[in-house]
Amino acid sequence: EIVLTQSPGTLSLSPGERATLSCRASQSVSNNYLVWYQQKPGQAPRLLIYDASSRATGIPDRFSGSGSGTDFTLTISRLEPEDFAVYYCQQYGGSPFTFGPGTKVDIK
């Protein structure tokens, strides 16, 4: 089983700042099948990034994904008020398709 570790656990930032979230896998994620989701309280997750770096339909370009192998990053270039949420990475490189524990981005 591939274990995903996300850091930091909580990121406290102000609107307009840059957010950098990390997702590290215990072994290489094949084909870089790594996705990122955003979840707000009481809502279902929203797909942001797939294949490590491709933005899903309708996702603003301030969201970008990068990385390969075992190290992946989600960057939000300038935080908007609606971006404060919990972010999860998930790997599809091999079953079981595990999630990371999440990074909470909150308002400083």
Added chain:
Amino acid sequence: EVQVVESGGGLVQPGGSLRLSCAASGFNFDSYAINWVRQAPGKGLEWISAITNSGGTTYYADSVKGRFTISRDNSKNTVYLQMNSLRAEDTAIYYCAKEQIAIRPRSGNDCWGQGTPVTVSS
């Protein structure tokens, strides 16, 4: 409108069974893989099962393998999750989610239901 709607959750005693349903509409159902993901109260997301578009291949998390069974009926645009031998730790909101790219699974889930709550308690 593309949507998936879960149903079948509820309160069940430990050791009991439930069958969840995921009814889909607004897209070519038989072209898309479907996943089940759960979230325990105040906790993170846990992927638990997936089924390919044809139903020919299924996947399970270790925590549910041997107890849960995923299936689909493409004539009814519905995916099912049969849950047996339920435990307290299965208490969660259960989400059904559609993969975003037809035929090609492992592309992330772009359409999620509102979730159906399952509580396992005596």
